[in-house]
């Protein structure tokens with residue numbers, strides 16, 4: 541347990557170093573974000589009706605990494621889910637890496653409460669699964685560990701976390717040969733015994749401090 545916490549703290553230290561090192565311009569990012577509002581909302585709060593998840597709880601480094609994957613077809617390419625194929629052309633509207641970094645920095649300035657829960661699961665079972673299979677990378681409280689490229693999960697929409705776990709399990713996310721971090725996560729999603737276990741772990745995640 542002690543080792544686990546140290547790992548998580550080390551990750552946070554490295555993360556802040558990485559973020560402050562990138563010369564980002566949230567004001568420019570605000571301009572780029574106008575393309576995103578229709579689906580993700582003006583506060584990055586997400587919109588379930590559009591299958592567009594909350595973004596404002598995520599670390600800019602992770603948001604930028606995913607946008608870069610969408611732009612290169614490493615996420616949302618052939619064989620991916622319909623929802624990720626919707627997102628890929630949106631990421632392509634960002635002209636270059638600077639635009640990606642800037643929009644990610646702007647999203648990090650936005651705030652909203654977490655969305656309401658939409659699915660039922662056994663929170664206690666979910667906690668057991670999380671501690672056994674997920675916490676080493678995603679950290680205590682699921683706050684993420686950027687040293688391991690593992691995003692924050694606490695505060696995420698339950699329907700989105702469920703959809704992503706199912707996409708990893710079916711190979712619709714994380715199968716592209718260049719998707720090394722997605723490949724890691726695919727293996728972990730496959731460890732959960734069944735779809736009820738997916739619901740349980742998501743119910744646990746959604747109950748964490750946002």
Ligand code: HEC
Pocket residue numbers: 572573575576577578579580590591592593595598603604606607621623624626627630631633634643703
């Ligand atoms: C047409 C609706 C739509 C628009 C416009 C849109 N998105 Fe998305 N976005 C989605 C959907 C749907 C997903 C979920 C993809 C999936 O299921 O894998 C998504 C996913 C994402 C993710 C992944 C989040 C994660 O936790 O991995 C990021 C980051 C993102 N969008 C950022 C943006 C940005 C920045 C813009 C504007 C440049 C934008 N989106 C515009 C629909 C949209």
Ligand code: HEC
Pocket residue numbers: 669670673674675676677678688689690691693696701702704705721722724725728729731732741
């Ligand atoms: C070996 C480290 C590792 C373990 C263990 C791990 N993950 Fe992950 N997880 C990752 C990485 C890395 C990513 C980012 C994947 C990417 O870059 O697309 C990720 C991404 C995710 C995402 C997508 C989040 C988003 O915003 O799109 C979910 C959901 C997730 N993990 C849940 C879990 C659950 C639940 C478990 C336990 C069953 C788990 N992870 C175990 C490393 C791990």
